[in-house]
Amino acid sequence: MRVLITGVDGYLGWTLSIHLAARGHEVAGIDHYGRRAWVGEMGSQSAIPIAPMAERLSAYRERLDQNLRFFKGDLCDYDFVLDAYRAFRPEAIVYLGEMPSAPYSMRDVHTAIYTQSNNVLGTLVTLHAMREAVPECHLVKLGTMGEYGTPNVDIPEGWFELEYRGRKERMLFPRRAGSWYHQSKVHDSHNVEMACRLWNLRSTDIMQGVVYGTKIDEQEGHPLLATRFDFDQAFGTAINRFCAQAVIGMPLTPYGKGHQKRGFLPLRDSMQCLALAVENPPEAGDYRVFNQFEDVYDVMQLAERVQRIGNEFELGVKIQPMENPRSEAEQHYYNPDREHLLELGYRPTRDMDSELRSVFADLIPQRRRIEERREAQFPDIRWDGTRRRSRSLNR
Amino acid sequence: MRVLITGVDGYLGWTLSIHLAARGHEVAGIDHYGRRAWVGEMGSQSAIPIAPMAERLSAYRERLDQNLRFFKGDLCDYDFVLDAYRAFRPEAIVYLGEMPSAPYSMRDVHTAIYTQSNNVLGTLVTLHAMREAVPECHLVKLGTMGEYGTPNVDIPEGWFELEYRGRKERMLFPRRAGSWYHQSKVHDSHNVEMACRLWNLRSTDIMQGVVYGTKIDEQEGHPLLATRFDFDQAFGTAINRFCAQAVIGMPLTPYGKGHQKRGFLPLRDSMQCLALAVENPPEAGDYRVFNQFEDVYDVMQLAERVQRIGNEFELGVKIQPMENPRSEAEQHYYNPDREHLLELGYRPTRDMDSELRSVFADLIPQRRRIEERREAQFPDIRWDGTRRRSRSLNR
Numbered sequence: 001m002r003v004l005i006t007g008v009d010g011y012l013g014w015t016l017s018i019h020l021a022a023r024g025h026e027v028a029g030i031d032h033y034g035r036r037a038w039v040g041e042m043g044s045q046s047a048i049p050i051a052p053m054a055e056r057l058s059a060y061r062e063r064l065d066q067n068l069r070f071f072k073g074d075l076c077d078y079d080f081v082l083d084a085y086r087a088f089r090p091e092a093i094v095y096l097g098e099m100p101s102a103p104y105s106m107r108d109v110h111t112a113i114y115t116q117s118n119n120v121l122g123t124l125v126t127l128h129a130m131r132e133a134v135p136e137c138h139l140v141k142l143g144t145m146g147e148y149g150t151p152n153v154d155i156p157e158g159w160f161e162l163e164y165r166g167r168k169e170r171m172l173f174p175r176r177a178g179s180w181y182h183q184s185k186v187h188d189s190h191n192v193e194m195a196c197r198l199w200n201l202r203s204t205d206i207m208q209g210v211v212y213g214t215k216i217d218e219q220e221g222h223p224l225l226a227t228r229f230d231f232d233q234a235f236g237t238a239i240n241r242f243c244a245q246a247v248i249g250m251p252l253t254p255y256g257k258g259h260q261k262r263g264f265l266p267l268r269d270s271m272q273c274l275a276l277a278v279e280n281p282p283e284a285g286d287y288r289v290f291n292q293f294e295d296v297y298d299v300m301q302l303a304e305r306v307q308r309i310g311n312e313f314e315l316g317v318k319i320q321p322m323e324n325p326r327s328e329a330e331q332h333y334y335n336p337d338r339e340h341l342l343e344l345g346y347r348p349t350r351d352m353d354s355e356l357r358s359v360f361a362d363l364i365p366q367r368r369r370i371e372e373r374r375e376a377q378f379p380d381i382r383w384d385g386t387r388r389r390s391r392s393l394n395r
Numbered sequence: 396m397r398v399l400i401t402g403v404d405g406y407l408g409w410t411l412s413i414h415l416a417a418r419g420h421e422v423a424g425i426d427h428y429g430r431r432a433w434v435g436e437m438g439s440q441s442a443i444p445i446a447p448m449a450e451r452l453s454a455y456r457e458r459l460d461q462n463l464r465f466f467k468g469d470l471c472d473y474d475f476v477l478d479a480y481r482a483f484r485p486e487a488i489v490y491l492g493e494m495p496s497a498p499y500s501m502r503d504v505h506t507a508i509y510t511q512s513n514n515v516l517g518t519l520v521t522l523h524a525m526r527e528a529v530p531e532c533h534l535v536k537l538g539t540m541g542e543y544g545t546p547n548v549d550i551p552e553g554w555f556e557l558e559y560r561g562r563k564e565r566m567l568f569p570r571r572a573g574s575w576y577h578q579s580k581v582h583d584s585h586n587v588e589m590a591c592r593l594w595n596l597r598s599t600d601i602m603q604g605v606v607y608g609t610k611i612d613e614q615e616g617h618p619l620l621a622t623r624f625d626f627d628q629a630f631g632t633a634i635n636r637f638c639a640q641a642v643i644g645m646p647l648t649p650y651g652k653g654h655q656k657r658g659f660l661p662l663r664d665s666m667q668c669l670a671l672a673v674e675n676p677p678e679a680g681d682y683r684v685f686n687q688f689e690d691v692y693d694v695m696q697l698a699e700r701v702q703r704i705g706n707e708f709e710l711g712v713k714i715q716p717m718e719n720p721r722s723e724a725e726q727h728y729y730n731p732d733r734e735h736l737l738e739l740g741y742r743p744t745r746d747m748d749s750e751l752r753s754v755f756a757d758l759i760p761q762r763r764r765i766e767e768r769r770e771a772q773f774p775d776i777r778w779d780g781t782r783r784r785s786r787s788l789n790r
Contacts, residue, residue: 108523128504153560165549171571172570175585183585384594
């Protein structure tokens, strides 16, 4: 299948381009190196060194024996996007080309505007370009479990049957996001659903949990096939950030009480799920939603898990909770469904410990790169709009 | 109270500036004359002549004995908006500064992007500027009943108690909008709710029905205090468009079967409701939603009503339904609540006939201006992305 990945230079995008090629798909990608720039803005860099795209593409060709057809440009530029779709004629588009950080979006008015502009308008451009050039194409759109927030009720997969005052209707489940970034994904979901309803497009909207891990098997340990690994306060996800902290001897810093519950999944399972979505498209006009995560953990449990595995590497890991810079519930009900991907054949890895060992094995050789950008790990972007470094809390 | 109106040069904004001044409020306004430009782009003009802002402001001062403090600029420009808020220190902001047309937003990819960019980012700028400069200020935000679409269940006012699998939660009622414009309002609602929740701002989000009418009493028939009246396919609302068609001897053109039901209210009642919202602010942190309309009608009933009143003016009015350029349900359940404004003291006018007589009295002298832009009334912007003039249908 011809699959186009937007955001192909990013953490998930690059890995997916390799995973899909290994599964026999023809892959193209779009990027404008936004992720490199945003992480740089945060005063950080990828712990794992990332070569320029030209070198990545050469290695891709050499190791995977096919070209990754790469288009460099901005997803908000309609003419560019339309041209790329017309040239490659994708059968599926995996849309990973969004600014993915909640703290970055909460930094100031300018990053808030940038986030919603880049994400919402980019998706809107893609819907129009699909209608124009590839109306049969399947849009696999990356959303986030954070769209739902943490309501005091179960969370279905996108849709539910609402019973209200004695009548019934199939409706989108209400969203309650907690950052401008998460809201941008809520807006995307509404826009994409409407495009399927009005224009007969087809889409799978992926409400993804928090991803962790450094690699998948198909990268074969080749440094030019490696994907990035961020550990700064904005672009590092929780488990990845904890691992990087452990490697440089910093205490792990869960926020607040640490009883925030989230769904998590390893990078390799994210790839497995996205490939399943690509290879099993919905009917024309169908907007379906997958909740994509493996298990629900609270953040303190994860810190303890990282501590235990880190200590196998004699890192002497400590946990030191920090004042929560976010506004979020720290004790809450959380029970999201996740049936759709299992029905398609998803087999969760279910072995976090060996995944964490693999992360440590990859990160320890990069200790110096993490040390160099040590300051970038301290959270100082606060949800109330102020900028102040979080204090340590007693555990 | 110091009230700032964004979009003060528009149909509702200008009228509200007069209504609030007459009620003793101090009024400021922001505009960049977008409405004039968009209507011009559609090949049309206001049926009622509108003077340049400088002349409007002079007349305002003369007749109402107070200044309207006017700031000319773009609501997406943070520095400009922040500066205006700091200068005027509004206690309430009535946010009418959005691109208000569904057909315009569906015209092409560029107007779709413009609509969501102007509306969503402008609101986002305002939320940030409020937090920075006037955190106690009350945001009266104009949404639309179209955010909800036409679900097969009752429509509460914004919030509802969801019962789901034996648990309960107060949540936003699910939205299902039918155009990029309506979606922009859905996105606004989500953004504004979050700003109230995270930043303790306060807002009333007005889900307004379709407004009709040419004037309010406080304009005293003064031509420089008059508000605009659009009749083109994009910016003319249904009843207003029917009245303009009747005046130039064109048949009234309800779309499709004409059994689309919507909530309607006259301009004077829209003013009454907005003033009630302004004068009764919610608590800090509160995001409340008002469904603002008078009665629900189906579009064919309204055409027949306009026909009857138009014939009192010997206009020989005919009705000739047209192919529906939109994708929308033409037969559907529709039962929205509207209690909140009644509880605050809203007294509906409830006399559509005399309102329509007043519209005809104002429009008949402008027959030539409507004739000049006759072509602008024929719908050719289609929801499927094509551009083709709707055909007439047998009734």
